[in-house]
Amino acid sequence: MSSPFSSQEIAAEGLKPEEYTEIVKRLGRHPNKAELGMFGVMWSEHCCYKNSRPLLKQFPTQGERILVGPGENAGVVDLGNGLRLAFKIESHNHPSAIEPFQGAATGVGGILRDIFTMGARPIASLNSLRFGSLDNVRTRRLFAGVVEGIAHYGNCVGVPTVGGEVYFDNAYSGNPLVNAMALGLMETPEIVKSGASGIGNPVLYVGSTTGRDGMGGASFASAELTDQSMDDRPAVQVGDPFLEKSLIEACLEAFKTGAVVAAQDMGAAGITCSTSEMAAKGGVGIVLDLDQIPVRESGMVPYEYLLSESQERMLFVAQKGREKELIEIFERWGLHAVVAGEVIADPIVRILFQGEIAAEIPATALADDTPIYHRELLSQAPEYAQKAWQWSVDTLPNPNPTGIEIKGKFSTWNEILLHLLDTPSIASKRWVYRQYDHQVQNNTLILPGGGDAAVIRIRPIDAKPVDSKIGVAATTDCNSRYVYLGPYQGAALAVAEAARNLSCVGAEPLAVTDNLNFGSPENAIGYWQLAEACRGIAEACQEMNTPVTGGNVSLYNETLDSQGNPQPIYPTPVIGMVGLIPDITRVCGQGWQANGDIIYLLGDCLPTLGASEYLAAVHGVVAGKPPQVDFELEKRVQQSCRYGIRQGWVNSAHDCAEGGLAVTLAECSISGKRGAQIQVSFADNLRLDEWLFGESASRIVVSVKPDFKRVWEDYLRDILGDQWQEIGVVGDEGDRLKINDLIDLSVDEMTDFWATAIERRLVS
DSSP states (O other): OOOSSOHHHHHHTTOOHHHHHHHHHHHTSOOOHHHHHHHHHHTSHHHHOTTTHHHHTTSOOOOTTEEEOBTBSSEEEEEETTEEEEEEEEEOHHHHHHSHHHHHHHHHHHHHHHHHTTTEEEEEEEEEEEEOOTTSHHHHHHHHHHHHHHHHHHHHHTOOEEEEEEEEOGGGSSSOEEEEEEEEEEOSSSOOOOOOOSTTOEEEEEESOBOSTTTTHHHHTTSOBOGGGGGGGGGSOOOOHHHHHHHHHHHHHHHHTTOEEEEEEOOTTHHHHHHHHHHHHHTOEEEEEGGGSOBSSSSOOHHHHHHOOOSSEEEEEEOTTOHHHHHHHHHHTTOEEEEEEEEESSOEEEEEETTEEEEEEEHHHHHTSOOOOOOOOOSSOOHHHHHHHTOOGGGSOOOBTTEEEETTEEEEHHHHHHHHHTSTTTSOOHHHHTTSOOSTTSOEEEOTTSSSSEEEEOOOSTTOOOOTTOEEEEEEEOOHHHHHHOHHHHHHHHHHHHHHHHHTTTOEEEEEEEEEEOSOTTSHHHHHHHHHHHHHHHHHHHHHTOOEEEEEEEOOOEEEOTTSOEEEOOOEEEEEEEEEESOTTSOOOSSOOSTTOEEEEESOOOOBOTTOHHHHHTTOOOOSOOOOOOHHHHHHHHHHHHHHHHTTOEEEEEEOOTTHHHHHHHHHHHHHTOOEEEOOOOOTTSOHHHHHHOBOSSOEEEEEOGGGHHHHHHHHHHHHTTSEEEEEEESOTTTEEEETTTEEEEHHHHHHHHHHHHHHHHOO
């Protein structure tokens, strides 16, 4: 019998011809329209990771603090003293490219649901954002819309946005990245899982109504953006943060009754995903009657019910006989709650509509036994990378003590430092975070821009006798230029930097959630970038003892140029990492704290201009190899920084990242509103621009109270040997930053360039 669908109709669901053939084989018949749509969303990369799953298996996922790893709505780690932290990161890239406000807003709402679905109260959110150049009008519109969407949802729902990162590069002009991360503190005695169980147990639909918004969002997220993508606006969801706030409270109250057997957020793929995943994880089946689903639009058909991604909805499996108890809780919070189905022994998803079976599919065929592609890895690095690696610093003009010639014009080191501070990726993100309520809940200890990671106080829950001094730190990190020029090393560096940023506030790195943003894996170069980056993450997480608890894979992040050729983004594996702070009275930020404090450079290793911000922003060259990371040195540098903070010796700490040592020192001065006198010893074979602006792993600048100079240096000799040096003193000389008689700038002048860079471009 011939297929009832044309090749165009099959492709429109995101399915390949051979995948359709496999569907027919699984069912023993051709699917109907609703079933075809269900397979389309569930077999998308966004839901089943068919190109990335073999690569993800190499990630370390177990550790002494890991309570829940990959496979659930969020990972959970043990903080000690009965405290458990849930956390997760996810992307909402394509929706944000089409409808920036709602795309970003619902990205926040979705990641919060992943957290409270586990039984945790959301306590903080972060984001990792990438945009094209702010010189572009469309980029400015996308940027402003995304930030407004994040601010609107987070501020209204009452969860502080405490940190993150924002980068600008032409590689993201057509396809911005919007990754949202959230943290939550477990409130329920038992962690709520998603696997259905108990034959005959009722299935409850709770939350908001179902409409036609978000139709096929999972498939939309797994396709390249084209000129026709604006027609996919219905694939972008519409959120209601006030309703989500009620949903948080109702769900946590319901979980505490013990009447909820399993819970699943209706995120990507909506009813299709929640029913199939809950059934497959529990080894059971679910029957669901669409006639019971509360709707906001009339005339909906099964295909629309099943593929809708309307927000603020959940699916519960409840203990039989306790349905009314749960329904009353949700109705009291002004939410819908209905019995829409039940758990059955036959491991299928059976969908009813108007008294007939609208769809019937084995649960594992949708959720577990999905297509997996083992793609061939390039035998050697692609041509673009090999060409970039041939770059040599000798191709740059020779520097001298006063400056360097750049594109025919001589620039002083002062001018170059100010130019870097004025670069949007380095400059202050104040315009962004001042729109976020980062102090709601009153637990944010280090505010955005004040430290290398966010720090949140953990308050006792239900008057439990816990140590009220415990805190957590969180960060998101990725230098995508590093990953582009060296996927393995760049991804490993992202893990190292995330851990380093946590160590700079005094936190012990615990675990990772990752968001893998890449182009098409069907392209040999794209798959090479993805595979090498996963290898780098796996090895770095093993070295740093930071297991991966889950995350998100976002592929096909590319647009078509005027000739119809795909233009992928820079490979961007964002690392979200959380850390434990045993005593929140012993943390520090990045700014100098007191005149007379002694400044040290930990990790005295050679910097490189390859892949650096200086090379790209000043010379307009993207080439070279990213820095190499020595994990033994990295761990010792971080250990010494954490120990110094916890002993009360270290007053400030800031890692050397984009822009190298000079930018790091400038940021410490700007943040602390104090100057510094710096005299650094460096290798004779280094160029002046290499040691001023070159980048490397494993370097942290700290300032130490003079009273602790001797004990601190004795400790450093034991831990770091000679891989550190005293480089200066905070203050004096009229609030100026002076570096080796090469740079001499007032803190006010640096601050002016750094603080206003983004605002000036937005109004230009």
